[in-house]
Amino acid sequence: MVRLPFRDGFYELRPSKIVALAKNYAEHAKEMESDVPEKPVFFLKPPSALIGPGEPIILPRMSRRVDHEVELAVIIGKRAKRVPAERAMDHILGYTVMLDITARDLQEEARKKGLPWAMSKGFDTFAPVGPRVVDRRELNIDDLEIGLKVNGQLRQLGRTSQMVFKVPELVEYISSVMTLEPGDIIATGTPAGIGPLRHGDRVEAWIEGIGKVEFDVLAEDSILC
């Protein structure tokens, strides 16, 4: 569970699932040497991967390359089962920033072998969120700047208007497969500029209108006895 500031108090984020989009920005699909999909492609990240501001991203010893991906995270407010795009917004509570941390070497290996991504996307701390939840009625998400720096250096910069499939379509598509419960998160894909994280790095990620969130990066071996 992660607590984030929301309205006058806090919101306790306890998703039953985190649904994450693959290749939802054309420039990112290109850097992955892949085409933009004809329909949304999504996978699941476990809720156990969530961390909030003040907690470190841990680089697992099972991976030699762990990447950052900054994404707009949509938080579901009302149960959504087969919801048409026109009514999708009624089911959204608000938004936050999420990093879809990815063990890229394990993902590449899985891609080659046709295996699932669950492992490469699912390590503990691989879903950092923050700095707060913004009420959906207070933010138009059609065209917001989204970016990420590592140790002060710009790595990712895009606009939410570059999403291939927009949020209402995503809610319609995903909710036609699985019921979205209050608190569930849809991570809407990352713009171009993904890159590796190393022990000791400091990551800053932001979305216009939501704010900036920062995380330290530590190697697993540095924190275990």
Ligand code: MG
């Ligand atoms: Mg992603």
